[in-house]
Amino acid sequence: MNSRPTVGASVDLGSNSVHLLVAAVAGHRLRPIIDESAFLGLGAAVDERAHLGTEARAELVTTLQRYVSTAHLVGATTVTLMGTEPIRRAADAARIVSDVEAGTGIPLHVLTHEEEAFLTLIGVTEGRPVTHETLVVDIGGGSSEFCAVGPRGHARAAGLRLGCNRLTTRHVAHDPPTPDDIAAMTAAADLALADAIDVRPREIVAVGGTASNLLKVAPGGVPDTILTRERLAAALATLLERPAAETSELYGVNLKRARLLPAGATIVDALLRRYGATQVRVSDAGMREGAILIADHVGRAWRDRLDSLAHGWRTA
Numbered sequence: 008m009n010s011r012p013t014v015g016a017s018v019d020l021g022s023n024s025v026h027l028l029v030a031a032v033a034g035h036r037l038r039p040i041i042d043e044s045a046f047l048g049l050g051a052a053v054d055e056r057a058h059l060g061t062e063a064r065a066e067l068v069t070t071l072q073r074y075v076s077t078a079h080l081v082g083a084t085t086v087t088l089m090g091t092e093p094i095r096r097a098a099d100a101a102r103i104v105s106d107v108e109a110g111t112g113i114p115l116h117v118l119t120h121e122e123e124a125f126l127t128l129i130g131v132t133e134g135r136p137v138t139h140e141t142l143v144v145d146i147g148g149g150s151s152e153f154c155a156v157g158p159r160g161h162a163r164a165a166g167l168r169l170g171c172n173r174l175t176t177r178h179v180a181h182d183p184p185t186p187d188d189i190a191a192m193t194a195a196a197d198l199a200l201a202d203a204i205d206v207r208p209r210e211i212v213a214v215g216g217t218a219s220n221l222l223k224v225a226p227g228g229v230p231d232t233i234l235t236r237e238r239l240a241a242a243l244a245t246l247l248e249r250p251a252a253e254t255s256e257l258y259g260v261n262l263k264r265a266r267l268l269p270a271g272a273t274i275v276d277a278l279l280r281r282y283g284a285t286q287v288r289v290s291d292a293g294m295r296e297g298a299i300l301i302a303d304h305v306g307r308a309w310r311d312r313l314d315s316l317a318h319g320w321r322t323a
Contacts, residue, residue, distance in 0.1 A: 092170070100117065155208060197280075212288050
């Protein structure tokens with residue numbers, strides 16, 4: 008274990024955005040240095056044509072080259088590139104992996120649902136041993152990752168093909184969505200969540216851009232990180248008052264993200280009903296933080312140790 012802070016970086020290739028985090032690491036603590044994202048819409052591209060294609064691959068590689076260069080410039084000694092749901096199902100996934108490594112000199116890890124969930128759990132818990140039954144849910148564009156862990160036993164993880172981009176594409180025909188659009192998304196979310204991991208968590212933690220952006224339109228704003236069902240209903244009502252472009256301008260939400268937020272609110276509400284919970288805590292931490300922490304803790308072989316370390320580790 009290093010006695011002085013090191014610097015690590017990770018990049019998450021998600022359905023909606025490609026996100027870079029560079030942070031100084033000292034034990035279980037991260038101090039963010041750079042946190043930025045590019046909304047490339049990889050999930051929508053794969054939905055439309057089953058693959059990214061030459062132009063979209065080139066744009067992705069260019070973005071990752073810039074991110075890797077930026078990370079190295081501020082002293083990152085490790086850079087972890089992670090492909091998620093859109094890369095897993097892209098017909099040209101092998102070409103994406105090859106192009107990325109050729110363009111950046113760094114391998115692209117195409118993660119399983121379980122690996123995504125474990126890394127997210129580590130990010131939320133900061134790699135510390137878990138003290139109570141916790142369910143962490145990462146709501147993405149094309150899928151959602153679930154990870155449950157308690158003070159005893161190993162973490163359990165599963166993924167569902169339930170995401171805000173997927174729901175919006177399939178069930179929303181209006182801007183803003185109509186009550187019929189919302190009803191269709193609710194039914195689809197409830198159906199998908201019937202297969203969600205079966206646990207009785209004391210705490211539910213939601214991570215990712217969907218959850219953090221819902222805070223922006225909820226009463227009380229970002230400082231209040233607890234989304235109750237009442238606060239969530241108020242956020243959805245706000246989203247349904249005006250077109251996405253107006254929501255984007257008024258609340259400082261990326262326009263593409265604003266179009267997906269009604270679906271995100273629908274999923275969170277369905278999640279609370281599924282587990283009989285009254286609230287969910289929103290965390291800024293997630294898979295990127297987890298990847299930096301575990302790479303710093305065990306080095307390049309982190310994927311081989313991920314299962315055993317998902318419940319946390321002690322530094323003393």
